[in-house]
Amino acid sequence: MSEDEVFDAEEVYARASWKKTLFTLVLFVAVALLAVFAISMGAASLGMGESFRVVLAQFMPTEEVSTFAQVVVLQLRLPRILMAVITGISLGVAGAAMQGVLRNPLVSPYTLGLSSGAACGAAIAIVLGVGVLGPGRYIIAINAFLFSLLTMAIVYGISRMKGTSIETLILAGVAMGYLFSAVISLLKYVSGHEELREVVFWLMGGLYTSRWENVIILIPTVLILTTILMRYSWDLNAMSAGEEVASSLGINVNRVRLTCLTLATILTASVIAFTGVIGFIGLVSPHVCRLLIGSDHRYLIPCSGLIGALLLLASDTACRTMISPTEIPVGILTSFIGVPFFLYLLVRRKRRWWQ
Amino acid sequence: MDKNVRITGAIVSLCFIFLSPTGYAEETTLPSDTVTIVDGTGESVDVSRPVMRIVSITSRTSEIICALDAGERIVGRDSYSIFPKSLEDVPVVAGSSYTPNVELILGLEPDLVIADSMLSDDYRQRIEDAGIPVIVETSWDPAAVATVVSHLGIVLDEEDRAGEIIGFIEQYHDIVEERCADLEEEDKPVVFFEWSQPYHSGASGTLFHNLTVASGGINVVGDEPAKYPTGSPEWLAKRDPDIILRLVSSTEDLTVEMMEEARDEILSRPGLSSVKAVEDDRAHILSSPVTTGVRSIIGELYLAKWFHPDFFEDIDPEEVHEELIQELFGQKLEGVYVYP
Amino acid sequence: MVAVKLKVSDLNFGYNGKTILDGISLEIEKGDIVSLVGPNGAGKSTLIKCIDRILKPQRGTVYIDGNEAAQLSSKDFSKMVGYVPQSTTEVFPYTVFDIVLMGRRPHIGWRVTRNDVKIVSRTLKFMGIEEFASRYFDELSGGEKQKIAMARALAQEPEVLLLDEPTSNLDIKHQLEVMNIVKKLVWERKISAVMAMHDLNLASRFSDSIVMLKDKKVFKVGDPKSILISENIERVYGVRAEVIKDSKGMPYIMPIEPV
Numbered sequence: 001m002s003e004d005e006v007f008d009a010e011e012v013y014a015r016a017s018w019k020k021t022l023f024t025l026v027l028f029v030a031v032a033l034l035a036v037f038a039i040s041m042g043a044a045s046l047g048m049g050e051s052f053r054v055v056l057a058q059f060m061p062t063e064e065v066s067t068f069a070q071v072v073v074l075q076l077r078l079p080r081i082l083m084a085v086i087t088g089i090s091l092g093v094a095g096a097a098m099q100g101v102l103r104n105p106l107v108s109p110y111t112l113g114l115s116s117g118a119a120c121g122a123a124i125a126i127v128l129g130v131g132v133l134g135p136g137r138y139i140i141a142i143n144a145f146l147f148s149l150l151t152m153a154i155v156y157g158i159s160r161m162k163g164t165s166i167e168t169l170i171l172a173g174v175a176m177g178y179l180f181s182a183v184i185s186l187l188k189y190v191s192g193h194e195e196l197r198e199v200v201f202w203l204m205g206g207l208y209t210s211r212w213e214n215v216i217i218l219i220p221t222v223l224i225l226t227t228i229l230m231r232y233s234w235d236l237n238a239m240s241a242g243e244e245v246a247s248s249l250g251i252n253v254n255r256v257r258l259t260c261l262t263l264a265t266i267l268t269a270s271v272i273a274f275t276g277v278i279g280f281i282g283l284v285s286p287h288v289c290r291l292l293i294g295s296d297h298r299y300l301i302p303c304s305g306l307i308g309a310l311l312l313l314a315s316d317t318a319c320r321t322m323i324s325p326t327e328i329p330v331g332i333l334t335s336f337i338g339v340p341f342f343l344y345l346l347v348r349r350k351r352r353w354w355q
Numbered sequence: 356m357d358k359n360v361r362i363t364g365a366i367v368s369l370c371f372i373f374l375s376p377t378g379y380a381e382e383t384t385l386p387s388d389t390v391t392i393v394d395g396t397g398e399s400v401d402v403s404r405p406v407m408r409i410v411s412i413t414s415r416t417s418e419i420i421c422a423l424d425a426g427e428r429i430v431g432r433d434s435y436s437i438f439p440k441s442l443e444d445v446p447v448v449a450g451s452s453y454t455p456n457v458e459l460i461l462g463l464e465p466d467l468v469i470a471d472s473m474l475s476d477d478y479r480q481r482i483e484d485a486g487i488p489v490i491v492e493t494s495w496d497p498a499a500v501a502t503v504v505s506h507l508g509i510v511l512d513e514e515d516r517a518g519e520i521i522g523f524i525e526q527y528h529d530i531v532e533e534r535c536a537d538l539e540e541e542d543k544p545v546v547f548f549e550w551s552q553p554y555h556s557g558a559s560g561t562l563f564h565n566l567t568v569a570s571g572g573i574n575v576v577g578d579e580p581a582k583y584p585t586g587s588p589e590w591l592a593k594r595d596p597d598i599i600l601r602l603v604s605s606t607e608d609l610t611v612e613m614m615e616e617a618r619d620e621i622l623s624r625p626g627l628s629s630v631k632a633v634e635d636d637r638a639h640i641l642s643s644p645v646t647t648g649v650r651s652i653i654g655e656l657y658l659a660k661w662f663h664p665d666f667f668e669d670i671d672p673e674e675v676h677e678e679l680i681q682e683l684f685g686q687k688l689e690g691v692y693v694y695p
Numbered sequence: 696m697v698a699v700k701l702k703v704s705d706l707n708f709g710y711n712g713k714t715i716l717d718g719i720s721l722e723i724e725k726g727d728i729v730s731l732v733g734p735n736g737a738g739k740s741t742l743i744k745c746i747d748r749i750l751k752p753q754r755g756t757v758y759i760d761g762n763e764a765a766q767l768s769s770k771d772f773s774k775m776v777g778y779v780p781q782s783t784t785e786v787f788p789y790t791v792f793d794i795v796l797m798g799r800r801p802h803i804g805w806r807v808t809r810n811d812v813k814i815v816s817r818t819l820k821f822m823g824i825e826e827f828a829s830r831y832f833d834e835l836s837g838g839e840k841q842k843i844a845m846a847r848a849l850a851q852e853p854e855v856l857l858l859d860e861p862t863s864n865l866d867i868k869h870q871l872e873v874m875n876i877v878k879k880l881v882w883e884r885k886i887s888a889v890m891a892m893h894d895l896n897l898a899s900r901f902s903d904s905i906v907m908l909k910d911k912k913v914f915k916v917g918d919p920k921s922i923l924i925s926e927n928i929e930r931v932y933g934v935r936a937e938v939i940k941d942s943k944g945m946p947y948i949m950p951i952e953p954v
Contacts, residue, residue, distance in 0.1 A: 008816070009792060009815065009816040009819050009820075009825050009828040010812050010813060010816045012792065012828050012829045013792050013796075013812055013815075013816075013828070014812075016790070016792070016829065042458050043456050043458040043459045043462070044458035044459060044461065044462040045462065067485065067486065068461055068462065068464065068485070071461060071481075071484065071485040072458050072461060072462075075481060075484065075485075076457055076458055076481070077458075099787075100787075103786050104786065105786065105787065190581055192582045192583060197453060197473075198475075209477050211477075231805065234797070234800055234803055235800075237789075237793070237797050237800075238797045238800050240785060240786060240787050240789065241783055241785060241794070241797065241847075242780070242783070242784070243749075244744065244749050244778070244780055245778065245780055245783070245844075245847075247747070247748065247749040247769075248747050248748075248749060248773060248776070248777070248778030248848075248857075249773050249797065249798065249800040249801060249851070250768075250769040250770040250771075250772065250773030250774075250800060250801040251769070251800065252769060290787060290788055294788055294789060294790060294793065294831075295787035295788055295789050295793075296789070296793055324456060324459065325447055325448050325449055325450070325455075325456035325459050326450050326454065326456075327454065327456065
């Protein structure tokens with residue numbers, strides 16, 4: 001090696017870390033900017049200026065804004081934007097964690113049957129009007145949430161009989177997914193037409209029911225769970241080399257797996273209880289992240305969340321403004337936006353961007 | 356004394372002249388007031404009159420509002436409110452009551468929003484939170500039409516007109532009811548009323564059932580537990596209905612050919628060839644507008660005529676339809692609604 | 696008196712009703728290179744994994760420095776014992792540096808310290824792969840990957856290194872490089888190495904002690920010269936072989952034909 005090519009691994013690492021941190025910050029700013037932009041977008045013609053005045057008026061009561069503008073920005077748009085961000089973060093983080101735990105790039109937060117379980121719970125609440133508990137308005141959400149957890153418990157229980165390997169987890173998840181889908185189909189069949197429509201809409205997923213009460217519950221939940229998951233970043237990193245190597249590095253593989261899966265499950269279940277099944281984000285956000293900054297979970301988890309937020313917020317904003325007055329279900333748009341972007345990254349892969 | 360009485364009399368008379376209602380709702384000189392309506396969901400809704408800006412996101416109430424001569428007050432509609440044609444220039448703010456665009460609705464600053472039961476509680480809440488009253492009616496149900504018209508009449512301050520409309524409808528409804536009152540069960544034809552998918556029908560509680568029964572027929576799926584059951588060819592063959600009806604709806608205007616095609620399709624279904632209705636060639640097609648809302652009386656009349664031709668020889672539903680359209684909307688009857 | 700670093704006592708392991716290891720006992724002295732040899736399925740890898748607590752034996756005890764290994768927490772144990780698997784696949788893209796950094800896991804609390812980074816850097820230098828630090832793992836050759844796996848184990852700063860067939864998938868150049876590194880480690884850092892070896896000749900050349908496994912048990916233990924003789928090879932491998940001496944006087948096995 002020549003003099004000027006002396007490789008200082010430490011320096012390389014420091015630079016790489018710095019770039020990853022920068023990337024995270026950039027994403028954070030991007031989400032904030034997009035949120036700001038989204039506030040001014042909507043079917044009603046309120047410009048950016050007026051939208052801001054509404055937000056300002058909350059802090060400075062001297063500002064004069066019309067009730068109409070207030071309702072639109074504060075009751076309709078703002079909770080929805082926050083919901084999109086928090087849901088995107090949740091799905092992105094859960095997806096990254098699941099992929100890490102299950103060592104499989106094809107995994108999404110729904111792989112273990114969560115989506116079907118939640119949908120089944122929701123369908124039961126919608127069609128039969130029966131919920132496990134909770135006030136009328138929350139019956140659907142609580143049912144969906146509990147059924148997600150139930151699914152995860154069943155899948156994990158089944159796989160434990162065979163030593164909790166990744167393969168049995170995934171297979172059990174797929175099987176339970178099909179089972180619940182069948183139950184949903186049955187419910188759809190016997191339901192009246194209004195309920196059927198509601199079930200179908202729920203399955204397509206959407207953010208139009210975003211309310212402040214839900215947002216307020218979700219923000220701390222998602223942030224806390226994400227922080228806890230981030231503490232397992234190192235373990236997830238080590239587990240990517242396989243169970244044996246992870247064991248040899250002092251990791252209790254089964255325990256870490258169970259914990260991370262549980263956290264990811266709760267994260268996912270919490271948001272889809274309110275929004276229905278929004279697909280694609282949990283699968284693609286971690287991948288986009290990896291293509292740009294590699295798989296170090298210390299950065300992957302938060303960045304995947306932020307990318308999920310960007311993706312979902314962009315999709316939802318487009319959904320509600322593209323062809324007014326109709327709203328396209330957001331799940332459709334996440335695929336249309338996400339897939340080309342993902343393919344672009346795949347084709348133009350530049351992994352050594354820090355050299 | 357005389358002078359005082361005369362002056363008082365003059366003042367009182369002048370008061371009468373200037374304060375009496377003129378008969379045009381828009382120029383009413385009545386002071387603004389509030390009425391309370393118990394709507395189709397049982398909610399008590401307070402509406403302050405006059406109601407000048409209405410958003411109606413369900414087609415049948417849009418029709419009724421136009422029939423009540425208040426069509427110009429509609430400032431926003433759903434995509435299905437296309438009759439009468441005058442509505443086509445009104446901005447669309449919802450796909451249907453199921454998918455309202457709340458921002459657009461609020462942007463129109465309406466005095467009142469009218470929807471059908473597909474409107475979710477959540478959306479209703481949001482609109483009401485913005486200070487706009489929401490009335491939800493089951494305007495698709497023929498049995499509820501009179502109530503809906505009456506409610507809207509009150510709200511729009513067109514009670515007289517509402518009365519006229521209800522009268523027109525009730526008049527024919529009474530005839531049907533009277534003539535079918537003494538029918539024995541065996542005189543009533545067994546009817547299969549199909550819609551959407553083949554062999555898909557509506558049991559008790561649906562408009563299909565209500566229409567059938569009101570016109571003196573027996574709904575073959577009346578007792579089924581599922582509200583919208585789907586049968587199979589053998590099942591239907593076994594029930595052997597006397598008459599088969601089919602509801603068609605289309606985004607384009609329906610033509611005679613389309614209806615004829617639909618009818619032929621039914622009559623040529625394998626497995627149904629032994630069914631009485633097919634053998635007697637008693638299959639009829641009708642389209643959605645005459646089965647719900649204010650025009651449902653026409654559907655009722657057609658059904659009555661098909662079920663019991665002898666009892667209703669003197670009635671020509673098409674004529675009644677022409678009369679209805681003229682009376683209610685001031686237009687000529689256009690389009691095809693039944694076949695044959 | 697050289698200390699006994701690692702001791703295995705009466706170890707049994709089996710699964711699904713099948714026994715793989717039956718009453719295995721052996722001692723490894725500090726600073727020794729020990730090769731476990733035997734035919735396929737003899738249980739070499741299994742034994743390595745049992746020692747490393749990757750597999751849980753049904754019976755038996757592993758001692759480190761005289762203490763029961765089972766008493767140590769997984770973290771503390773991994774600070775003492777490093778493991779190099781036979782082959783590694785990484786499903787997701789990681790850089791070489793990141794992978795070796797994972798070896799610091801037993802030492803890392805929440806944050807990666809400068810010290811951790813330093814140690815990784817030094818380990819990479821030691822293994823001669825520093826130039827690959829920012830390259831992605833899956834871009835490298837088999838030999839380089841094996842070195843990286845070793846580097847990861849070394850980053851744990853272990854006192855015992857377990858290697859599962861470290862040379863099986865390598866070309867001769869890399870085989871020699873890896874074995875020389877093991878030798879260097881043992882010399883410089885007094886690490887004890889236990890290797891499941893496929894290649895008898897490499898085992899012969901580089902080990903201080905050979906453990907022959909046959910029929911689920913320890914067949915013979917000793918230094919290469921006394922153990923690697925034709926009778927033993929015939930009994931353990933079922934192959935008639937000629938044993939000659941290489942230029943350093945170590946046994947060199949030439950298999951002739953199956954018995």
